Amino acid sequence: MIRPTPATGGRYAPPAAVRELTARSADGTALHVEVHGPEGAPAVVLAHGWTCSTAFWAAQIRELAADHRVIAYDQRGHGRTPASPASPACTTDALADDLEAVLTATLAPGERAVIAGHSMGGMTVMAASQRPAFREHAAAVLLCSTGSGQLVAESTVLPLRPGRARTWLTGRILGSRAPLGPVTPAARRILKYATMGPASAPDMVEACARIVHACPRTVRHAWSHVLASLDLEADVRGLRVPVEVVVGTADRLTPPVHARALAAALPDCRGVTELPGVGHMTPVEAPDLVTGRIRDLVAAHVSPRQPAVPAAPAEESA
Template sequence: MRQPHKERELTAVSADGTRIHVEVHGEDGRPAVVLAHGWTCSIRFWAAQLADLAADHRVIVYDQRGHGRTAPPAAHSAGYSTDALADDLEAVLAATLEPGERAVLAGHSMGGMTLMAAARRPVFREHAAAVLLCSTGSSRLIPEALVVPMRPGRTRTWISRRILGSRAPLGPVTPLSKRILRYGTMGRGAAADRVAECARIVHACPRPVRVAWAHVLGALDLDAEVRELRVPTAVIAGSDDRLTPPVHGRALAAALPDSAGLTELTGVGHMTPVEAPEAVTGAIRSLVGTYLGEKEDVA
């Protein structure tokens, strides 16, 4: 029988002074896994992975700036950028891993972009043994988005930009808001409880934070950073993802210097760690087994 895993909380301080809420689940000495969540989400997004992996791994999770229990940055313009995301990840790695200790890093959506943005950083290269990119892209997020059911072109791009960067409040979670969330971010077959959980997480994101990051993502260009991601990197994409369609996953797999393969999950939308937790957790376990090696079990 699996024993309850240990949990501790700590604060990592980023380069601009932003205090990052971090949690470490599992026993010391286990293989280390670091999970970075996406836009409008929080540590809670990784609940399925934590429940599984923390039994025999040391799992490090953190709230991106402005999300969950991490406060928004003090300086609006400089505090919202891919460089800031990379700074935060560096702070988390430095606060939780021993010098030279290697880990498998997984990022979903904006979390994957965080890993790309950090690819050149010395701290990232010191600690990253392998990477998993879930439902993410490196550029052209707005032009490639399929949220608006129109042919590609300037009109679709303009409408998509207006929707994704909308300042309208999300309001309470209602049957209508769950249907909208399912359409925009999840596959048609997503279970109702998983839709509801994603809705609770997304609706908890403060509106100013959601809008600020939408502007950053709308101008995203990390193509050069992808080519600097020089550790084995696996990619997962959902076939029904409207926010980062499979075209992004295919482009990433083709551009990566050390691709560990692309997996396209049929019928799955953007929220892959929640919609297909077994596939995502299995991919992380595979990377750990291949690039960190299984450590001896402890009582």
């Protein structure tokens, strides 16, 4: 099947990277990494969510790269990162391994960065919270539209009463092996209903649909099982850096109940922002706010004087 490409024009078209490299995870997975912006500038690391890719952060990369060094990478099986060559298993430990590899490959020893994670990317940050590389490099965190557990049970994608029936049906839908097919008007309407707020502009919906429909169905299915059984509550309590949380009030995949639970469990939560009418795709639906939160965290917690030499050699992509 020919998969759709990201948007080619406008705010949501992915900008060209200053350089691309490959970071090797613990099991040998070759992670596609992009670096945008000037060397030596304050660093920001972006981790995208389930069925997405680096293209999801296009609006943030474009704005932040003017005066930040922005590091974005494709999660395993997504975008230009293949699935694990050693094992088909998908786990939160693997996500944490991958984030550690990216931090080590792109940041100098002792260099600190703001790390932003959306949805599964936020779960990646939680899973890595007690890893040595994360503790060395994380200055502050932004969690967008994410949760630490009970994702399927709390989802409101289906307009049914909470309970076993809704949870079972939601799990079947999210874990479906069915191909998404081409981006058609019907596909846009379905994706908008499930993942975005009712006022989302057509260019937002188009950008998200192109990204989500490009994710291989085997990858989508495999990671759905990890999300269904997610339990990162202990890792949330281990996230001991300043954290801000952003969620849309119309988020059907990770409703605001998750953001409030995170705020209650985090050792150093600096606030929860609930965006009226916004759905699950907060970096696309509210790009200026998300970018602004990242900028504020950098200004408050990252020194403007950063080492210019990467911490470890990495494989440059062709």
